[in-house]
Amino acid sequence: MHLSWGMAENKIEFIYAEEKKTMKQSEAAIRKHANRRSFLKNSLAASAATVGVGMLSGGLTALGADHDGGITEGDAAILRFLAAAEILETDLWTQYNELGGVGAPVSGYQTGLTQLDGDMPQYIADNTDDEMSHELFINAYLKSKGAKPVDLDQFRNLLGSQVTDIPGIASKKRLTNLMELTVDTSWWTRYRSTTQNPDFGDTFPNAVPTLAGGMFTAIPRNNAELEIGSAVTPVDTHVQAIANTAGFHFAFIEQGGTSLYASIAQRVSNVEVLRIVLSIGGTEIMHFQTWHDKAGNAKPLTDGALVFPDLTNDIPQPESLQSNLIMPEPTVFLSKKFPVCSIIRPTATRGVAMGAVKALTADGLFRGQTPDFFEFLRDLAEEADEARREV
Numbered sequence: 261m262h263l264s265w266g267m268a269e270n271k272i273e274f275i276y277a278e279e280k281k282t283m284k285q286s287e288a289a290i291r292k293h294a295n296r297r298s299f300l301k302n303s304l305a306a307s308a309a310t311v312g313v314g315m316l317s318g319g320l321t322a323l324g325a326d327h328d329g330g331i332t333e334g335d336a337a338i339l340r341f342l343a344a345a346e347i348l349e350t351d352l353w354t355q356y357n358e359l360g361g362v363g364a365p366v367s368g369y370q371t372g373l374t375q376l377d378g379d380m381p382q383y384i385a386d387n388t389d390d391e392m393s394h395e396l397f398i399n400a401y402l403k404s405k406g407a408k409p410v411d412l413d414q415f416r417n418l419l420g421s422q423v424t425d426i427p428g429i430a431s432k433k434r435l436t437n438l439m440e441l442t443v444d445t446s447w448w449t450r451y452r453s454t455t456q457n458p459d460f461g462d463t464f465p466n467a468v469p470t471l472a473g474g475m476f477t478a479i480p481r482n483n484a485e486l487e488i489g490s491a492v493t494p495v496d497t498h499v500q501a502i503a504n505t506a507g508f509h510f511a512f513i514e515q516g517g518t519s520l521y522a523s524i525a526q527r528v529s530n531v532e533v534l535r536i537v538l539s540i541g542g543t544e545i546m547h548f549q550t551w552h553d554k555a556g557n558a559k560p561l562t563d564g565a566l567v568f569p570d571l572t573n574d575i576p577q578p579e580s581l582q583s584n585l586i587m588p589e590p591t592v593f594l595s596k597k598f599p600v601c602s603i604i605r606p607t608a609t610r611g612v613a614m615g616a617v618k619a620l621t622a623d624g625l626f627r628g629q630t631p632d633f634f635e636f637l638r639d640l641a642e643e644a645d646e647a648r649r650e651v
């Protein structure tokens with residue numbers, strides 16, 4: 261199985277592992293799973309009763325979203341997993357936006373972000389808005405089809421940054437943890453390769469190896485790391501390292517969304533659901549392309565164990581690292597008998613939802629979350645991965 265977020269599977273440890281569960285817990289989980297699945301089926305059956313069963317299996321229906329057409333169980337499962345992914349994206353982007361977005365007060369952290377691009381605070385705010393719109397749209401669409409929307413509020417278990425210089429942040433309950441990240445930066449070299457593709461089993465080196473080998477914060481954890489009121493350059497090295505970490509994490513998240521949507525689209529049945537998946541997926545690609553460009557401007561520095569190399573000026577720079585090569589290089593696609601092709605990668609569809617959960621877990625994004633949270637997310641991923649295209 262390939263992981264959309266590019267992390268080697270053997271590095272991944274789940275907080276709850278199937279083999280560690282007691283028999284009783286497993287049975288309870290299966291019952292819960294079965295109950296939820298039958299609820300979903302019942303919801304869809306009710307919808308089918310009003311519009312005709314043909315709509316449920318009719319993959320070629322292309323109704324407007326305001327119509328009362330049904331969607332297949334598989335399409336609903338795919339949309340539910342995507343809704344969960346979007347809720348998680350919204351949660352993490354909101355944290356970045358509160359501390360470094362255009363509406364946040366001037367700080368050393370925000371200034372550190374502007375070293376990557378003067379417009380970073382605006383881009384962060386816009387990416388946050390986009391994720392929120394994805395989440396709200398997909399859930400509203402599910403409801404319009406008589407399918408259950410996704411709500412993760414019961415899993416708001418984590419405290420984020422303890423900055424008090426911006427009121428309200430320290431007490432907010434979060435879904436994601438941005439303070440102990442292990443950021444995979446192999447997307448950088450993956451998109452520069454002209455001969456390899458993760459869908460062929462290829463793996464890629466990290467552009468910032470130290471970032472992929474420890475636990476680092478991408479947001480200021482306290483007032484000292486925020487440096488409110490400070491727009492002085494050069495920014496403190498440690499604060500700049502936090503901003504650099506954020507810059508690479510932005511691209512990691514959005515390259516994952518880029519592959520997730522393209523991969524999962526291949527198992528959608530309804531043309532309108534396909535339109536949703538392609539249209540939202542396209543904006544994930546736009547986000548990734550933007551962040552890919554900006555990450556190359558991360559200021560070279562050493563902050564303890566964390567080393568950001570100079571990806572712009574070090575001469576000679578190998579092509580695999582050169583920071584102005586932000587367009588995807590043509591590479592092998594589908595079969596090596598074809599000419600190389602410029603594509604997003606990976607896009608293999610099998611197991612992609614669970615791969616996304618595993619990669620985000622390996623990223624450290626869920627450090628501190630509860631077993632219930634992982635179980636809920638894995639259930640959604642399993643159901644999405646079971647979905648098959650019906651035509």
Ligand SMILES: [Fe+2]
Pocket residue numbers: 346349390391394517544
């Ligand atoms: Fe999104």
Ligand SMILES: [Fe+2]
Pocket residue numbers: 349391513514517544547
């Ligand atoms: Fe995204």
